[in-house]
Amino acid sequence: MDLRVRVWNSDAGGAGGCYTGVMTFEIVVTGPDDFPAITRPGLIGFGRAGIGSEQLEDIRRELDVVRMLGARIDGEWVGTIGDFPFELTLPGGATVPVAGATWAAVLPTHRRRGILSALMGRLLDDTVERGWPAATLLASEAGIYPRFGFGVASGYSSFRFDPRHVDFGADVASTGSLELVADPTQAVATAAEIWDLYRVTRAGSSSRPPVMWEYAARDPEADREGFSGLMWVVHRDDAGRPDGYASYRVKDCDTFGLPHATLKVVDLVAPDPAVEAELFEYLRRVDLVRTVEMPYRPVDDHLVWRLGNRREMVTVETGDFLWLRVLDVAGLLTSRSYAVTDELVLGVDDPFRPATSGRYLLRTGPGDPECERLTDPGVSLAPASLTGGSVDLAMDVSSLASLVLGTTTPSVLAAAGRLDARPDVLARADACFHTGRAPYTNTEF
Numbered sequence: 375m376d377l378r379v380r381v382w383n384s385d386a387g388g389a390g391g392c393y394t395g396v397m398t399f400e401i402v403v404t405g406p407d408d409f410p411a412i413t414r415p416g417l418i419g420f421g422r423a424g425i426g427s428e429q430l431e432d433i434r435r436e437l438d439v440v441r442m443l444g445a446r447i448d449g450e451w452v453g454t455i456g457d458f459p460f461e462l463t464l465p466g467g468a469t470v471p472v473a474g475a476t477w478a479a480v481l482p483t484h485r486r487r488g489i490l491s492a493l494m495g496r497l498l499d500d501t502v503e504r505g506w507p508a509a510t511l512l513a514s515e516a517g518i519y520p521r522f523g524f525g526v527a528s529g530y531s532s533f534r535f536d537p538r539h540v541d542f543g544a545d546v547a548s549t550g551s552l553e554l555v556a557d558p559t560q561a562v563a564t565a566a567e568i569w570d571l572y573r574v575t576r577a578g579s580s581s582r583p584p585v586m587w588e589y590a591a592r593d594p595e596a597d598r599e600g601f602s603g604l605m606w607v608v609h610r611d612d613a614g615r616p617d618g619y620a621s622y623r624v625k626d627c628d629t630f631g632l633p634h635a636t637l638k639v640v641d642l643v644a645p646d647p648a649v650e651a652e653l654f655e656y657l658r659r660v661d662l663v664r665t666v667e668m669p670y671r672p673v674d675d676h677l678v679w680r681l682g683n684r685r686e687m688v689t690v691e692t693g694d695f696l697w698l699r700v701l702d703v704a705g706l707l708t709s710r711s712y713a714v715t716d717e718l719v720l721g722v723d724d725p726f727r728p729a730t731s732g733r734y735l736l737r738t739g740p741g742d743p744e745c746e747r748l749t750d751p752g753v754s755l756a757p758a759s760l761t762g763g764s765v766d767l768a769m770d771v772s773s774l775a776s777l778v779l780g781t782t783t784p785s786v787l788a789a790a791g792r793l794d795a796r797p798d799v800l801a802r803a804d805a806c807f808h809t810g811r812a813p814y815t816n817t818e819f
């Protein structure tokens with residue numbers, strides 16, 4: 375496929391700039407023969423040029439799983455976008471296949487000419503063709519992806535605390551046993567099993583392909599940022615079955631002879647919150663540690679609510695994590711569960727993929743929800759026509775992405791001017807989409 379974009383030079387032609395020519399590029403699905411040249415836009419784009427052969431080999435392994443699209447001009451790769459095949463958990467525990475977009479990068483010499491837009495258009499087309507109802511990604515900058523219909527789908531809080539000042543106020547009931555697993559391959563195999571039990575309990579979590587676990591087992595030194603190698607502690611229930619794990623690193627340090635180590639939690643995972651609390655208690659009691667860092671925890675982390683002195687667990691950062699792009703509105707909305715029985719007509723506007731725009735009748739309830747499209751594909755709905763009697767909730771497709779997993783409520787989106795509905799309808803919609811727990815994932819891709 376050849377794509378032609380007009381090249382805008384903002385430095386030329388006075389204050390307004392001018393078009394200086396036309397650039398033609400092709401977008402192709404890349405393969406093993408394109409490695410390592412295909413990594414160039416990404417390595418330059420993410421400031422990683424000049425990485426060593428070991429890191430390059432890690433990328434090669436990743437690209438065995440990632441389906442990579444490349445934009446090429448006269449034989450030179452100028453842009454890329456890839457995707458992992460993930461299973462994403464929805465409220466209620468169902469999982470759906472999604473494209474986890476990654477490696478979105480364009481050479482600085484070719485930026486702002488529409489190359490990412492073209493790559494994203496192709497990625498979303500291909501995802502629809504595969505029959506997958508959505509795409510996800512982690513955004514390097516929040517301003518990039520709303521125009522492509524992505525909306526924030528999960529958030530995180532990062533905590534820091536001095537373990538001497540944080541406790542549960544009462545002893546945590548201890549069940550089963552804890553084991554420090556020395557062999558990383560064995561630790562990772564057990565962790566992967568527990569992860570698969572956990573991820574279906576939490577909307578927003580997704581599968582982790584073996585390549586990610588293999589990477590964790592190798593634990594390359596270049597990724598440790600001065601910390602130790604990964605340590606793995608596994609919790610087993612009374613019958614000896616693994617049901618929780620934590621992986622963490624320590625950076626040793628002493629000041630005037632006093633211990634001052636920092637412990638960084640990488641994963642703290644258990645389907646049962648009580649087991650998660652036991653693992654937290656283990657991490658809190660590691661000797662010589664004066665600072666514990668727990669990055670990328672759920673925004674509604676139950677551990678904070680267990681503490682006697684919760685203010686000691688300082689939130690050092692909070693932000694958006696997963697972004698979601700709804701491609702099959704009916705398919706996605708009927709795959710999740712709802713708190714109450716109701717009937718709502720959603721008006722969805724999708725400027726980037728007009729074929730998704732339309733009115734959808736959603737019937738929710740404790741049983742199987744139903745959703746049917748009421749208008750022809752491609753009908754563009756102006757905001758004014760969305761607020762009439764024929765639509766209960768009118769919103770842009772990126773706002774819908776923030777409702778699917780229960781990230782926020784219709785009322786909050788309405789207050790932000792991102793959704794239109796009458797106040798009585800808003801209250802009903804809030805009840806429908808309510809999930810009880812914030813969607814969460816800490817899987818980086």
Ligand SMILES: CC(C)(COP(=O)(O)OP(=O)(O)OC[C@H]1O[C@@H](n2cnc3c(N)ncnc32)[C@H](O)[C@@H]1OP(=O)(O)O)[C@@H](O)C(=O)NCCC(=O)NCCS
Nearest residue numbers: 419478479480485486487488489490491513514515517518
């Ligand atoms: C982000 C990046 C991929 C954009 O590629 P690009 O080819 O320049 O993007 P496009 O030309 O298709 O831009 C499409 C639109 O998005 C806007 N846009 C692009 N990058 C943006 C950013 N970082 N912030 C806000 N808007 C941005 C453009 O201005 C353009 O808007 P317009 O259509 O109104 O003119 C590229 O700048 C890059 O490689 N950055 C460094 C690596 C990175 O951050 N990648 C994203 C990883 S999640």
